[in-house]
Amino acid sequence: MGxxxxxxxxxxxxxxxxxxxxxSREVTGGATYFALGAGTSISPxxxxxxxxxxxxxxxxxxxxxxxxxxxxxxxxxxxxxxALFGVEAGPDTGYVDFGCEGANMDxxxxxxxxxxxxxxxxxxxDGVIVNRDVLRTPGMKLxxxxxxxxCALSEHAAPGEALVMALDGEATITYEGVExxxxxxxxxxxxxxxxxxxKADTRFKMALAVGLA
Numbered sequence: 001m002g003x004x005x006x007x008x009x010x011x012x013x014x015x016x017x018x019x020x021x022x023x024s025r026e027v028t029g030g031a032t033y034f035a036l037g038a039g040t041s042i043s044p045x046x047x048x049x050x051x052x053x054x055x056x057x058x059x060x061x062x063x064x065x066x067x068x069x070x071x072x073x074x075x076x077x078x079x080x081x082x083a084l085f086g087v088e089a090g091p092d093t094g095y096v097d098f099g100c101e102g103a104n105m106d107x108x109x110x111x112x113x114x115x116x117x118x119x120x121x122x123x124x125x126d127g128v129i130v131n132r133d134v135l136r137t138p139g140m141k142l143x144x145x146x147x148x149x150x151c152a153l154s155e156h157a158a159p160g161e162a163l164v165m166a167l168d169g170e171a172t173i174t175y176e177g178v179e180x181x182x183x184x185x186x187x188x189x190x191x192x193x194x195x196x197x198x199k200a201d202t203r204f205k206m207a208l209a210v211g212l213a
Contacts, residue, residue, distance in 0.1 A: 005191040006175045008182055012057045017092040028163040029211045030140035032097045036089035044086030049101035053077045054118055058093030069115050076118045078110045102138045119167040119205045122146040143208045147200035155197040160211025162190040169204035
């Protein structure tokens with residue numbers, strides 16, 4: 001798929017829902033975005049690897065081994081390997097499915113089968129940036145980062161393609177010398193090797209999915 005590197009965007013705008021349909025689209029290596037029209041569903045299936053489901057907009061009912069879980073925008077749900085998993089949208093809903101093949105999910109702050117706010121995994125602390133590794137596979141790493149106002153990451157480049165999902169507050173992302181304002185609910189994508197820096201204009205939280213190859 002084409003990549004909108006260096007642009008602020010929303011996942012639900014990049015891949016809008018269609019009435020009566022479900023749509024899937026890769027957003028970065030190891031992560032797929034699903035857009036579900038209101039009332040649509042994906043039948044339960046089992047997968048050999050665990051998966052982390054992050055709802056970006058709307059609300060869905062996730063069935064895990066015949067137990068239903070309400071998962072709202074901003075919340076994530078860890079589905080264990082081998083579990084029978086399906087979803088049904090309430091309103092138009094979008095979510096990112098992170099494949100966990102080869103991942104070690106121990107001590108990452110997420111309890112399997114419990115919906116919880118992704119932003120809540122990294123607390124704000126005065127004067128610092130707090131990082132929590134949420135998921136690491138051979139090909140991808142997912143990190144939640146909490147920046148105090150004014151804190152910044154100096155210019156650097158990632159080893160692979162990266163996707164930023166802003167969870168709270170506002171920041172300025174400088175990409176290849178161009179400044180971009182990013183707010184909660186918006187996303188930003190870097191190409192492999194793309195030079196970028198991040199500065200928190202307010203207290204700011206983001207989830208960062210970065211390829212490792």
